[in-house]
Amino acid sequence: MKVKLSDMKLRETGTIQSIKTENLHDMRILEMGFVQGEKITVTGFAPLGDPMEVRILDYSISLRKSDSENILIQTGKQA
Amino acid sequence: MNITVALTGNPNAGKTSLFNLLSGSRERVANYPGITVEKKIGHAQWKDNSFSFYDLPGTYSLSAVSAEEMVTSDFLTGRTGLTADVILFVADSLALARNLYLLTQVAESGKPVIAVLSKTLEARANGKQIDLQKLSRLSGISFIDSAGNPLEVREQIFTAIVNVARQKYKQTVPDFYSxxxxxxxxxxxxxxxxxxxxxxxxxxxxxxxxxxxxxxxxxxxxxxxxxxxxxxxxxxxxxxxxxxxxxxxxxxxxxxxxxxxxxxxxxxxxxxxxxxxxxxxxxxxxxxxxxxxxxxxxxxxxxxxxxxxxxxQKASQNGYAESVRRRYAWIDSIVEQSVTLDKPDKKTLTSKMDKILMSRIFGPVIFLGIFTVLFEAIYTWSAPLMGLIESGIALLQQGASALLSRLPMFHDLVVDGIIGGAGSVLVFLPQIVILFAFIAVLEESGYLSRASYLTDKFVSWSGLSGKSFIPMLSGFACSIPGIMAARTIPNRTARIATILTVPLVSCASRLPVYMLFISAFIQPVYGNAAAAFTFLLMNSLGALLTLPVAWIIGKKFLQPSPTPFLLEMPDYRIPNLRSVYDRMTEAGRDFLKQAGTIIFIFSIIIWSLSYFPRAQNATAAAQLEQSYLGRAGKFVQPVFAPMDFDWKTTIGIVAAFPARELLVSTLGILYESEATADEFSSLSEKLAAEKSHSPASAMALIVFFALSAQCVATLVTVRQETASLRYALALFFYMTALAWLLSWLTYVTLNAVGLG
Missing domain, CATH: 1.20.1440 (de novo design (two linked rop proteins))
Structure with a gap:
């Protein structure tokens, strides 16, 4: 099942499918390790639900909803 | 042999501690023009070799998204005429794969690279074992462990550097492009x-x-x-x-x-x-x-x-994403073979701590607690130190006064101009040093990122991020440490917008002005409750305006920076005392050396403007009135006439340009009262008796002082921190215009509703 990273729930896990790369800002997120096939886990949300904290490539990083919306994740058992 | 070594790595990878370990003598170097990168150069001698270490700013990728990040690729390509013989790459073992990404790019430049693994002890505590030999062999880059006896590590690194510098080999990595x-x-x-x-x-x-x-x-x-x-x-x-x-x-x-x-x-x-x-x-x-x-x-x-x-030109379809994926694929295979995890799903200390510190209920509570202490520290703890500096200055003034009593002009220059001017600089030092000690501890411990994470949503709409929170909060004590604290904001647009709005926050030196005018004009007419309310309102007015103003500045006047808000959440660790101390002394020294000298010169200029020309046998009030400063005050009076400020008040406004609280002492001279900043009951009585302001006009004056840029030290610090005079001037003009406008609106509104 494909979902946006921003729609994922706490402690949910998946692998990265694709990420929008329109500008330098997006490219940098890609270079931080948000590449196709990497495993990603949602580890927390700030009190107002944004930003979210994720674990990827064995490190933790937080990103805003405006960015996590552009990242597609493959979750759950593959059909 | 002379060897130039460049230190690179991700932000917070531990470059600074390695730099400290390797270099004996150190110096800090001026910024590149127009950008605000701190550049440090260290020197060391080892055997027959002398080394220069360049500590380059941390970055995640060589495909720069900001001018600051381009410094590293400048160095690697040598396009500014400056380059290194050997690259020393610091790789954080807690986020090894992401650090290796930058390493693949650095190695691509062909320069000899030596990688140093940092934080290996913490990695081991998390159950992560890294096989250095395997890592070096698979990547083709030699890795050195930074843990262990510092002297041995130092020896090992120097040996490695000298070896690769002698060999002059070309570093190679696999080709990641089609x-x-x-x-x-x-x-x-x-x-x-x-x-x-x-x-x-x-x-x-x-x-x-x-x-x-x-x-x-x-x-x-x-x-x-x-x-x-x-x-x-x-x-x-x-x-x-x-x-x-x-x-x-x-x-x-x-x-x-x-x-x-x-x-x-x-x-x-x-x-x-x-x-x-x-x-x-x-x-x-x-x-x-x-x-x-x-x-x-x-x-x-x-x-x-x-x-x-x-x-x-065009590259192949989806080429960049593909090249990034290839790099990570290569990295993943190396990491998989050289890193072993004891217990794959072991809960680390950090995740346990985050369970409490970042929980939805306790998180904000603990956050507020920490920042109350921080605020108390800069506001209250610094008070005795500032008092000490002030009394030291007063003592010096007394001593000089006694010595120079026969030379009246020289006496005034030394006592009021020079010593007074130096005092006006030194007095900021305790707050700056205390704030930076806190920032260093918070940053090193890993909490600062979490604080930004918690507050981000509250400010993100304005174009700022959670990282602007500490600068803003510090602004309540004094704008200067607040502006300097904006150094922790990596996004340039957000950093400039923060620097330009922190001075709106009501700082401690506005208080005497509020108190004087509230007690003279508001309290007698409307009573204690109204006075207290006004005081509270004025204290929050500027802070309420910061975010809207930042939004306007960011949207209309600054180019948006493509640096995304990506906040690494590092593992918690115990702060290193050495680097806390370094941060404190650096901030203090920067302020004294850069801002301090200019503030000092300004104080002397302002002093001379109030001293010349001399009037014969005049009282202090008459002298001030006919000095250049007094004339300037009278000259600008028409500008403030719509709010019904008389010439005495406008002289006060001009005289308060170096520092707001000078309004009180200037009015003290003009009204010939013995008022000082602490004891102005007689001045407030005089002001009330002369009815120099209606309540509406007094409120207008308070609003003007709450928002105007009446502080040379602030302007100078903005100039230093942005490396641009433009921003300092912009700050002065926009704040003064905003202050005038809101002051006039206050006057008109109060009169319209009959509270005049």
Missing amino acids: KEDAIAIATAQEILQAAGTAMHPAEIFMLLSGEPKTKKEILELWHNHVGLLYPGKWRRQRRSQNKWHNQLDPLNPGKWRRQRRNQNKWHNQLDLLNPSKWHRQRRNQNKWHNQLDPLYPEKRKEVLSALEKIAG
């Missing part, structure tokens, strides 16, 4: 070479393969960057450098050092070109001079048109 892309990159390199510059392959590939928007952004970055490569001021710089060359005895390096100290300005310029190797440096400089074509505008155009030509 065949056609590799050819396109090579072609681009030729175009750049013809234009007399260079780019790192990763930079070129981003420009080749980016979407149209990306290409445009890169060209914009370069548009500003060529100014650095080919500075318009080069003629003047060269002339002054030559002057300095001739003064230096090239055969006497010992004397050189002493001279250098005297000539800080040239020193800074020279340090950009490597201080330890005088002869070679001079040769380099000449090379650099020759690179500067006298027709620099043409040179700039040539570089830019080369870039545009490259941007016009």
